[in-house]
Amino acid sequence: MPTSNHISNPLKAFNPIKALKLAYMGYLILAFIIGLAVLVFVALLGHSSANVAGFFNIFGQIIADxxxxxxxxxxxxxxxxxxxxxxxxxxxxxxxxxxxxxxxxxxxxxxxxxxxxxxxxxxxxxxxxxxxxxxxxxxxxxxxxxxxxxxxxxxxxxxxxxxxxxxxxxxxxxxxxxxxxxxxxxxxxxxxxxxxxxxxxxxxxxxxxxxxxxxxxxxxxxxxxxxxxxxxxxxxxxxxxxxxxxxxxxxxxxxxxxxxxxxxxxxxxxxxxxxxxxxxxxxxxxxxxxxxxxxxxxxxxxxxxxxxxxxxxxxxxxxxxxxxxxxxxxxxQTDFSVFGRVILWRAVNNSLILSLCAAGFATFLALSLLLSKRALADHKISNIGYHLFSSVGNVILIVPSLVFGMGLFLLLRPYFNIFEYGLHIILVINALMALPYMLKTLSPAIENMAKQHSKLSRALGISRLDRWRIIDWPTLRKPLAHSVALAATISFGDFGVIALFGNDQTITLPMLLYQSIGDYRSADGAVIACILVILAFGLYTLIDRIIGGRHAKA
Known part of the structure; x- marks a missing residue:
């Protein structure tokens, strides 16, 4: 029976025009992430000692070297x-x-x-x-x-x-x-x-x-x-x-x-x-x-x-x-001279800016992908994009941050001095590295919300903006607060990419702590480590409280 088929397969065949109108932002972000991953891989392959023609020779090096x-x-x-x-x-x-x-x-x-x-x-x-x-x-x-x-x-x-x-x-x-x-x-x-x-x-x-x-x-x-x-x-x-x-x-x-x-x-x-x-x-x-x-x-x-x-x-x-x-x-410690060093406050400033901007960018990416998926589901449209919107984080998990940084370095090096834009590159990579965590946290909440409210919202003719203000924001506030706070904290403490692109101008607190440990400056290292913990925990708590609120829905 037609009705039975409709119930068992609620998503209709792919309608490209309608899908693009409903989820254009999600498709743009999907193209950006997958395209960037492909370009990074091509850049690595092009610069490898095996080159493109001898891809499998790379694995032979394990035995030979x-x-x-x-x-x-x-x-x-x-x-x-x-x-x-x-x-x-x-x-x-x-x-x-x-x-x-x-x-x-x-x-x-x-x-x-x-x-x-x-x-x-x-x-x-x-x-x-x-x-x-x-x-x-x-x-x-x-x-x-x-x-x-x-x-x-x-x-x-x-x-x-x-x-x-x-x-x-x-x-x-x-x-x-x-x-x-x-x-x-x-x-x-x-x-x-x-x-x-x-x-x-x-x-x-x-x-x-x-x-x-x-x-x-x-x-x-x-x-x-x-x-x-x-x-x-x-x-x-x-x-x-x-x-x-x-x-x-x-x-x-x-x-x-x-x-x-x-x-x-x-x-x-x-x-x-x-x-x-x-x-x-x-x-x-x-x-x-x-x-x-x-x-x-x-x-x-x-x-x-x-x-x-x-x-x-x-x-x-x-x-x-x-x-x-x-x-x-x-x-x-009795020596707190590190507080008088300009480089400490530069590192604090860089770390806070990087973490907040990376968390904001990751939030934009995650919400755009998941809300685009919900828009397609609301109109019963199924295509490869629908399934990739929430699983694209797996593509990012495949690429470690240092490998991503290496690929971007090789990709962009011919066009400009990459170290002058080190903070921008670190920001993008940190946001992408935080994206899988945000998708995992927000995806169940948005799917449950869609099951409860999508039909009623369409029946009442509620606009997207009003739906976000009346339904989405109060419901998503708590999980969104947790995921943003987690993304900011992860970015705040990241040391992988900054190790590649960091210098005295782009230095962050984790890099400054690494330098202190390497130079055997234990007094400075102890103070910097304590600052890192306090700021990381404070950042998580503050974001969680500001976005989540005291009376947000779980």
Whole structure:
């Protein structure tokens, strides 16, 4: 029956004229993003040592070149180990947070978010303050007459930093899964007298493993493309990744062919990872609201007590010590001459302008794409653009920011001095890097809103402007505030692209902190790291409060 077909397939065939009229802005942005990605790839391919005709020779270099083979192996090794250890620790941490109720639990969960959105260079500084030669652990060893030891730089330091950043994020994801366990399960487990191991095996683990493939794939991509952490804590050529090698080939060797070849190699790996991530994709939302109470029976017994004590110890060592060390080192300083340096305030100014402009541009891109998709859905028009409007973020995830920067450098270098426009290029790349997060956060909210209000809006003849003012803005305000705040904070702490294009005029706070660490100016570094944390957290809170408001709809 016609009616039945209409219901089962609500989107009509492609009508190009009508589609362009309804979603012209979305199509323009789609063309801009995909076109830019293609141009970057062509620029890299054109400058690579293999050139266009010998594209597959790039992969042959892995076998032929010992150096490329080593950094490729180490890139996979550190990413795999970081992902495995972060998830391995996150599982008991999530179980502890789920089954125990205690004062300060809500603040600890907020601290988990802070660790994820904190600028990477601050995380690195905190790790050095705890595990470095002059760090807390070595100070403790020296009290008992032991010599100070150096174990931080290399694979160990990279793992410690990645665990600090991504273990709390992983624990929150697992905790959100555990929060969905029905109360009936716990009543039944109590009646059956299940042990803690049986509860984990039969109830908790089957729920937690639902998000495991998607989470592991995402973490692997983040670790594989990690730049600031490896650059600072790698310790030398033996602990170099593809991302760092690309930076070194352009910044120090100025070997464009080698840098382009390495960029294409990394781009190819990221494409494979993203396909794997898409295959196992599930909704992962950092901003998921987690209930602080649940029906799980409180565990008893010596084993549970020992396990929970061990988890608390892990949280203190892995998370709280590095965070508190940042503030302690800043407050313990007697030399605050850094506040009198012009370059500090230039870095603060550049960081704030970049983060706010990048977040604004990313918001414009995200809303234009998603509202264009909604306009097509409202008029039951289906085409490739309709599906790409919300999934174009996956195209961006394939391209690491440093590779994007390398491609734009090669693309624009023949036409003007690219370093004079470094801030503009950084702004565009940071906005594009934040776009996938915004699309993931806003897409469910806009789709739910369309299901509830689209038919009524069309029936009442409400204009687009009035619909935005009366319906969209009050409903989207809260998720929009979270996504804009997250985009601004990510851009504020970014160190990847600024490392390529940064100079004394375009310097940002993360770059200034990196220089302080590299020059062993620990007093300046402590103060700059503290400023970075305060401004990043303040920026997130301020944007969230201004846009979200106190009475915005969730």
């Amino acid at each position: 010992d150096y490329i083979r080593h950094i490729t192996y180490f890139s996979f090794l550190q990413a795999g180990l970081s992902t495995f250890v972060a998830i391995l620790i996150a599982i008991p941490v999530a179980r502890f947070l789920y089954r125990r109720q205690f004062w300060g639990k809500s603040y600890l969960l907020k601290l988990f978010i802070l660790a994820f959105i904190m600028p990477t260079m601050v995380s690195v500084f905190g790790i050095i303050a705890v595990h470095g030669r002059q760090g807390i652990f070595n100070d403790f060893y020296s009290l008992f007459g032991f010599e100070r030891v150096t174990y931080l730089y290399g694979l160990t330091g990279i793992l410690l930093a990645h665990i600090f950043i991504n273990m709390p994020f992983s624990a929150r994801i697992f905790l959100s899964e555990l929060d969905n366990i029905p109360a009936e399960y716990w009543r039944l487990s109590k009646q059956l007298g299940l042990s803690e191991w049986q509860i984990f095996k039969q109830i908790e683990w089957p729920i937690m493993r639902l998000s495991l493939p998607s989470l592991a794939s995402l973490l692997f991509i983040l670790h594989f493309t990690s730049f600031a952490t490896v650059l600072t804590l790698g310790g030398g050529p033996s602990a170099t990744t593809l991302e760092v090698a690309i930076y070194q080939s352009l910044k120090f060797d100025f070997d464009l062919a080698k840098g382009a070849s390495l960029a294409i190699l990394q781009l190819s790996f990221c494409l494979l990872f993203s396909l794997f991530l898409h295959r196992f994709s599930t909704q992962i939302n950092l901003l998921h609201s987690i209930g602080l109470g649940n029906a799980r029976p409180k565990p008893h017994g010596k084993t549970s007590y020992i396990a929970d004590t061990l988890v608390i110890f892990i949280i203190i060592i892995a998370l709280i010590l590095p965070l508190s060390s940042v503030f302690y080192n800043a407050l313990a």
